[in-house]
Amino acid sequence: MRETEAMETKSPSTLTIRRNPYRKARATPLTVSSRLPSHSTSSSKLPQISSFPIHDILSEEIPPNPPPTVAAASPSRSQDMISENLKVYLRIRPLVPLKSSTKIVGDQNPRSRPKNVWPQVSSKKNSVKEKKISKKKSNESCIMVSDDFHSVTLSPPLPLQETKRIKSEVYEGFSHVFSTESTQTEVYEKMVNPLVEDFLRGKSGMLAALGPTGSGKTHTVFGSPREPGMVPLALQRIFKPDQEWRFYLSIFEICTERGKSERISDLTSDGPDLSMQQSAIKGLQEVIVNDVAEAELLIARALLKRSTAMTNSNSQSSRSQCIINIRRGTNRSDAETDEQSNSAILSIVDLAGAEREKRTGNQGVRLAESNFINNTSMVFGLCLRSLLEHQKNPKKALQKHFQNSLLTRYLRDYLEGKKRMTLILTVKSGEEDYLDTSYLLRQASPYMKIKFTTIEAQPNLLCNKRQFQTLSRTEQPKRMKLGNPDASMIEGKIVGDENQLPNEGNLTHCSADLKNSRPQNMNSDDLMKRERTHQITQSFAKALWSVLKQHNEKLKVAESENQILRENLRNEKKRSSEMQKELKNLRSCCTCSKGNSVASIVVKVAENFESMLHLGGQTSCGIDETKLDFDSSYHIKSECSSSPRILDSTPGEDQTNVKVYSPDCKCSPEKGKHFPRQQQDICSQVISHNTSSNLSGLECFDDKQEPEAMDGFDFLDGQVRGSEEVASSQSICFSNDNCQSCQILESFAGAGNIQDNSSESNYAVTEHLDPNSDVPGFAVSNLGNDSGTSKLPGQQLGENDEDSLDPVVSTKDVEHSQQQDAVDVPESEIRPDTSCNSLKKEKPKRRLLPASSILVREISTFDADELDKPRGNGGVKNLDAPERQRTQGSISLLRLLKSNLHSLV
Numbered sequence: 001m002r003e004t005e006a007m008e009t010k011s012p013s014t015l016t017i018r019r020n021p022y023r024k025a026r027a028t029p030l031t032v033s034s035r036l037p038s039h040s041t042s043s044s045k046l047p048q049i050s051s052f053p054i055h056d057i058l059s060e061e062i063p064p065n066p067p068p069t070v071a072a073a074s075p076s077r078s079q080d081m082i083s084e085n086l087k088v089y090l091r092i093r094p095l096v097p098l099k100s101s102t103k104i105v106g107d108q109n110p111r112s113r114p115k116n117v118w119p120q121v122s123s124k125k126n127s128v129k130e131k132k133i134s135k136k137k138s139n140e141s142c143i144m145v146s147d148d149f150h151s152v153t154l155s156p157p158l159p160l161q162e163t164k165r166i167k168s169e170v171y172e173g174f175s176h177v178f179s180t181e182s183t184q185t186e187v188y189e190k191m192v193n194p195l196v197e198d199f200l201r202g203k204s205g206m207l208a209a210l211g212p213t214g215s216g217k218t219h220t221v222f223g224s225p226r227e228p229g230m231v232p233l234a235l236q237r238i239f240k241p242d243q244e245w246r247f248y249l250s251i252f253e254i255c256t257e258r259g260k261s262e263r264i265s266d267l268t269s270d271g272p273d274l275s276m277q278q279s280a281i282k283g284l285q286e287v288i289v290n291d292v293a294e295a296e297l298l299i300a301r302a303l304l305k306r307s308t309a310m311t312n313s314n315s316q317s318s319r320s321q322c323i324i325n326i327r328r329g330t331n332r333s334d335a336e337t338d339e340q341s342n343s344a345i346l347s348i349v350d351l352a353g354a355e356r357e358k359r360t361g362n363q364g365v366r367l368a369e370s371n372f373i374n375n376t377s378m379v380f381g382l383c384l385r386s387l388l389e390h391q392k393n394p395k396k397a398l399q400k401h402f403q404n405s406l407l408t409r410y411l412r413d414y415l416e417g418k419k420r421m422t423l424i425l426t427v428k429s430g431e432e433d434y435l436d437t438s439y440l441l442r443q444a445s446p447y448m449k450i451k452f453t454t455i456e457a458q459p460n461l462l463c464n465k466r467q468f469q470t471l472s473r474t475e476q477p478k479r480m481k482l483g484n485p486d487a488s489m490i491e492g493k494i495v496g497d498e499n500q501l502p503n504e505g506n507l508t509h510c511s512a513d514l515k516n517s518r519p520q521n522m523n524s525d526d527l528m529k530r531e532r533t534h535q536i537t538q539s540f541a542k543a544l545w546s547v548l549k550q551h552n553e554k555l556k557v558a559e560s561e562n563q564i565l566r567e568n569l570r571n572e573k574k575r576s577s578e579m580q581k582e583l584k585n586l587r588s589c590c591t592c593s594k595g596n597s598v599a600s601i602v603v604k605v606a607e608n609f610e611s612m613l614h615l616g617g618q619t620s621c622g623i624d625e626t627k628l629d630f631d632s633s634y635h636i637k638s639e640c641s642s643s644p645r646i647l648d649s650t651p652g653e654d655q656t657n658v659k660v661y662s663p664d665c666k667c668s669p670e671k672g673k674h675f676p677r678q679q680q681d682i683c684s685q686v687i688s689h690n691t692s693s694n695l696s697g698l699e700c701f702d703d704k705q706e707p708e709a710m711d712g713f714d715f716l717d718g719q720v721r722g723s724e725e726v727a728s729s730q731s732i733c734f735s736n737d738n739c740q741s742c743q744i745l746e747s748f749a750g751a752g753n754i755q756d757n758s759s760e761s762n763y764a765v766t767e768h769l770d771p772n773s774d775v776p777g778f779a780v781s782n783l784g785n786d787s788g789t790s791k792l793p794g795q796q797l798g799e800n801d802e803d804s805l806d807p808v809v810s811t812k813d814v815e816h817s818q819q820q821d822a823v824d825v826p827e828s829e830i831r832p833d834t835s836c837n838s839l840k841k842e843k844p845k846r847r848l849l850p851a852s853s854i855l856v857r858e859i860s861t862f863d864a865d866e867l868d869k870p871r872g873n874g875g876v877k878n879l880d881a882p883e884r885q886r887t888q889g890s891i892s893l894l895r896l897l898k899s900n901l902h903s904l905v
């Protein structure tokens with residue numbers, strides 16, 4: 001055994017597996033994205049996702065085969081190598097068979113003529129024929145064995161060298177070359193005994209003899225009484241006196257039925273032909289054998305049934321493929337029941353030798369048999385060649401040549417590299433056999449590059465299943481170089497059956513254990529499973545990479561959206577802080593700072609206004625708090641209880657029962673007296689607060705329903721339209737119905753951060769009727785900023801309205817509005833007319849009619865005589881069409897101006 005391994009170590013045969021060319025992986029999307037300029041600062045703060053190691057996966061390297069020195073270093077483990085080359089032996093038959101190895105030829109009936117199997121009876125006839133044949137053959141040998149018995153040199157005969165210029169060929173890499181002088185015992189010890197020992201340890205194996213007809217296959221397998229072959233020698237080893245195992249023996253042959261079909265015959269019984277189901281032979285009889293004698297007798301009887309025939313090449317040529325199986329059963333002390341699936345089987349196959357039609361001269365049935373034999377040999381060789389090519393290039397599929405013959409179907413596992421197999425090539429050394437020998441060596445010598453994995457698993461596993469699964473990836477033909485620790489963790493997580501992941505140290509430790517335990521752990525099935533697992537994992541990795549790429553794209557989109565939301569949030573926070581600041585100022589200014597609702601604030605403001613009016617000498621200018629009613633939408637209902645003109649508001653009309661009083665009255669005895677700064681701020685903040693509380697739309701309107709009530713009203717200007725609640729805008733009207741004309745010239749100026757530069761700006765909080773909801777709302781019109789903050793009827797909101805939609809009126813807006821007013825209407829003309837505005841609500845549109853515009857229009861058509869005209873039906877219905885264009889507010893304003901003029905006079 002050690003000698004054999006030492007020779008294997010010296011074997012020059014090495015396998016060179018080409019590595020796939022280095023492929024450059026494409027840049028990952030993450031890498032590309034990292035190159036893109038970051039449009040947001042927040043994106044740079046996002047955690048970077050490590051790129052998937054697809055580049056490493058694609059650049060996997062195929063590790064070289066483990067050097068044979070590893071096996072030599074541990075002889076006891078050499079037989080357990082997970083992957084070993086197919087052992088191919090070569091035996092050269094002597095030119096002149098020794099006398100001891102002569103065959104016994106019976107009658108010419110191939111079925112009844114026994115093959116050279118023991119016990120045999122010598123036949124003088126056969127011996128004479130052999131001698132005659134040997135005399136005809138050349139005594140020259142065409143094959144020469146090297147000194148190391150691992151290679152041979154095949155030299156063509158001189159005629160072939162001269163005519164076809166064929167040169168000598170060297171075939172090397174054989175496990176051992178048995179020369180013509182080798183004995184059966186030597187062959188057994190070097191070739192078969194390892195198989196038998198493994199078989200006794202529970203490992204299956206198969207020995208197959210290949211070679212041209214008459215080359216000594218049958219002689220090697222079965223031998224003769226004087227020179228017992230491998231089978232009897234193996235039986236002698238198997239049935240040693242201390243053998244405790246139970247063995248079963250079966251023999252069958254596969255031959256052709258007149259060259260048309262194949263049939264399987266059980267040589268241990270006289271039953272009908274057998275059938276094959278997949279790779280199993282149905283109905284094959286197993287005979288339990290207890291000793292060598294029983295086994296030899298059984299085999300001898302079986303060989304008597306084997307199909308043989310005399311040909312020109314061999315007087316006793318095998319016409320069938322003969323397979324003998326020795327199965328190791330359970331221990332003799334165990335129960336009778338036995339499970340074949342767990343048993344080790346030693347198979348020895350004696351193939352029929354390929355024949356050359358010219359040499360054999362077969363005709364008829366013999367020719368059909370020859371075709372069957374040659375076909376089977378060809379299929380057998382194709383299977384091995386396909387296996388070899390598949391192992392060289394895994395991408396090349398393993399061809400299913402085994403389906404083309406019963407023999408290869410039966411030996412499928414061996415021919416696909418799943419079980420260990422040993423080949424013995426037999427050749428004849430004569431020059432006349434050069435072509436047969438050359439053909440066989442050319443065909444079969446590459447088989448020695450075929451690899452087989454370890455046969456059986458041992459119970460003493462060094463790694464548990466989980467460790468093995470985790471580490472098996474590192475031992476795969478294509479190793480995944482996962483340099484990224486995270487990837488290693490993912491790898492372990494996928495393979496591991498628990499959440500507990502092995503760290504790097506454990507992986508290294510287990511890897512070492514795996515190398516040691518690999519011979520016991522691995523077999524061909526495991527290798528196939530690992531290969532499949534590798535392919536599945538690789539496909540999974542690619543699919544995962546695709547999914548990650550898609551998610552990365554989505555992540556980038558979400559990131560941009562997130563950035564926009566953050567910007568909006570930042571703006572909202574800014575606005576919120578400003579509003580809170582204003583609210584704080586408002587509360588600080590409000591006498592009753594505890595009120596949180598708009599209603600309370602308005603009430604307080606109204607109270608302040610009323611008190612101011614009282615302080616200003618007004619008789620009655622206040623708010624009936626009891627009539628203030630805020631609905632859920634900040635609907636304010638208020639009536640001026642003190643003003644006879646206001647009180648005539650129709651109670652049933654909700655649109656007109658909202659009356660909040662203006663704090664300033666220009667026409668009061670203390671005309672021109674301005675509100676204290678505090679009150680102005682309060683009003684301004686009320687507006688602002690209303691705006692922030694969805695009291696966004698503050699509009700002026702014409703109230704045609706109450707021309708009288710509107711008479712003498714001065715609408716506070718200062719429209720602030722909220723950007724979000726335009727439709728639900730509400731209005732509040734501060735009015736002073738005691739005043740014929742209530743005017744606020746400088747009210748609500750400043751208010752801190754609202755009107756710092758617009759101390760002259762006037763705010764009018766007016767009643768607003770929502771035509772859609774019929775709910776009064778707040779409307780505050782800035783008379784000084786009409787053009788900037790209010791809209792004429794029918795005027796649509798444009799892009800510039802964005803500024804007006806801002807609840808916080810900026811200084812810029814005020815200035816801009818003032819500039820526009822200065823252009824449209826001279827301030828000198830407007831200011832006297834802003835003392836009193838009476839705007840009628842205009843349905844259905846909720847558009848503001850800027851007071852300034854109204855004043856300008858009215859003043860341009862002002863006729864003092866109109867004021868003296870009788871006003872029937874509210875002074876509106878009798879107006880002509882052009883005059884109807886004048887709103888009641890303008891009429892009231894004109895009257896106010898008139899009265900002022902009278903008072904001044």
Ligand SMILES: Nc1ncnc2c1ncn2[C@@H]1O[C@H](COP(=O)(O)OP(=O)(O)OP(=O)(O)O)[C@@H](O)[C@H]1O
Pocket residue numbers: 092093094097098101102103116211212213214215216217218219220314316317318319351352353354426
């Ligand atoms: N190594 C050997 N030493 C002596 N005689 C041998 C040797 N090998 C074969 N012979 C003799 O050569 C003859 C043919 O051998 P054998 O029948 O085994 O060939 P084979 O390969 O089985 O042929 P076939 O394929 O036609 O059955 C036999 O008579 C056998 O005794």
